[in-house]
Amino acid sequence: MWKLARVAATRLTRSRRFSTAIPGPCMVHKRGADILHDPWFNKDTGFPLTERDRLGLRGLLPPRVISFEQQYARFMESYRSLEKNTQGQPNSVVSLAKWRILNRLHDRNETLYYRALIDNIKDFAPIIYTPTVGLVCQNYSGLFRRPRGMYFSAKDKGEMMSMIYNWPAHQVDMIVLTDGSRILGLGDLGVQGIGIPIGKLDMYVAAAGINPQRILPVMLDVGTNNQKLLEDRLYLGLRQPRLEGEEYLEIVDEFMEAVHARWPKAIVQFEDFQMKWAFETLERYRKRFCMFNDDIQGTAGVALAGLLGTVRAQGRPLTDFVNQKIVVVGAGSAGLGVLSMAVKALSRMAGNSEAGAGKQFFLVDKDGLVTKERNNLDPAAAPFAKAPGEIVGLREGATLHEVVKKVRPHVLLGLSGVGGIFNEEVLKAMRESDSTKPAIFAMSNPTLNAECTAADAFKHAGENIVFASGSPFENIDLGNGKVGYVNQANNMYLFPGIGLGALLSGARSISDGMLQAAAECLATYITEEEIEKGILYPSVDSIRHITAEVGAAVLQAAVAEELAEGHGEVGPKELQHMSKEEITEYITANMWFPIYSPLVHEK
Ligand SMILES: NC(=O)c1ccc[n+]([C@@H]2O[C@H](COP(=O)([O-])OP(=O)(O)OC[C@H]3O[C@@H](n4cnc5c(N)ncnc54)[C@H](O)[C@@H]3O)[C@@H](O)[C@H]2O)c1
Ligand SMILES: O=C(O)C[C@H](O)C(=O)O
Ligand SMILES: [Mg+2]
16 A cells, blocks of 8 residues: 555646646756755755756756765665764764754755655654754754744735745645744743744655655744843844734734745744743634644644543543543643633533543642642643642642652653652652553653653662653663653644644635544544553654554545635545545655655657
């Protein structure tokens, strides 16, 4: 099936890549050095002689033609020798060196870059995505060599409708947008946050097969409140405090209108916005545009899949989810997103009755246990705040340790951004959990911001736990041939499929039903044998396959809710009549796969 999909994707790649080319013998409107400097068309030493002749490349390259496979092997060899040569150096130095070598290839030859990324996703995801992408963002102004994506700043007010036409591609399918205000757990990084949309879109290409010519990373630079950056002479963003209130919303509104005017079917993923704007923009745009917030909605689905997997791992029926005591640490966009999706899942299980759903969920933030007695209780957290009588022996603001000791939760889930907050005392308290197989989710990114390390979790909470982290850790050797399995609970398992399904259905908007379908698909992907070993999520190696499945589930849900308007030549009626198998085939056939396509017609 994969082979077939690749053939189909190749056909599609060709037709898409060159459908707008000028008629005539060449499928590219550039010549000579301009082609070599365009990473999309560049094949480096891989240009065949006919193309060198007809595209004015003769003499601009060494004479020997090197095959794609040889180029790939050469790149991998230099990557592996870099790994060898940097052994023993500090982690950050090695990671940045790896990022540089990949970034240089990205800048030069996209086809080769994406092939290397797809074929080595397990090794490369930690470089182009979390955790290294965090380090890249922190150092972005110093690392900057060439721009990637678009930058709209507060100074561009009134200009965005014309600016959007500066983007050279005719079609854009997928946009990831940030304002840099909450980059992973690293806080406000201003314009330097652009690394996140770039990394997320690389995952879109690798996992969802979105055509890289049709992706657009976007930074909305509305200033920064990061004093260190404001004082940094190399800082590349606006040196002003963040816009607030209406002034802020006017910028986002203008951007959304501009995008919609040029590419009405483009999907916009909001990423790493501070909580107040994450929720407000989601409510503001989700009915009007095809958009979603990954930190709220993508994370919720991934966490829910993991929570349901935990119930299975504990050897209990799924209906037992209603009895799971879950302590969520972090009442931000991610933590509250998880809780609200989990409550919806519970009420569905209870026959759509909201009554009592979520009673066994406990929310802890920087001020401790969240209760209704809190002064200035955030309205977004209010539905999950405990009423006084509900928590005998626990007061408003109780510490995490007190909560874990008293509640004896089945699951401890962190989305706080605070590294090490699941300390020895807290982890040891998890040994008293009411479950013999408690779960610990340290979901904050990047690695240093994880609530605990995998090693500490198995050491202090016991070997029988289920463990997941947002950034990758190695499995833990527990001795005697036993392995402590480390899951990566990261929204990367869902956002590419959500975007892909929304795109190929031509959805008007992204509904709760579509997101629920995505989460359910991920939850049922893992087999019983895997679950027994504590495996809750697929390996990153199979991310392209799981993404196709999630995409199909999202598309089906869009069709069922009559939100699907069709994509390209496939209309809504055709989508409606597709079987499950046909949908999966349609999805996989539309996934781009990197190969060199001919740039000239055969004579
Ligand atoms: N694994 C994933 O897929 C995934 C997805 C989204 C977010 N995240 C991570 O989750 C973290 C939070 O993201 P967010 O968007 O919710 O951020 P946010 O800023 O909106 O929320 C952070 C929350 O943590 C709470 N907090 C801070 N210090 C605390 C402490 N000492 N004890 C308890 N709670 C504390 C805050 O009160 C706040 O409620 C980030 O590190 C992010 O990288 C991971
Ligand atoms: O970017 C990630 O790795 C996950 C998530 O979106 C986050 O903000 O931490
Ligand atoms: Mg994020």
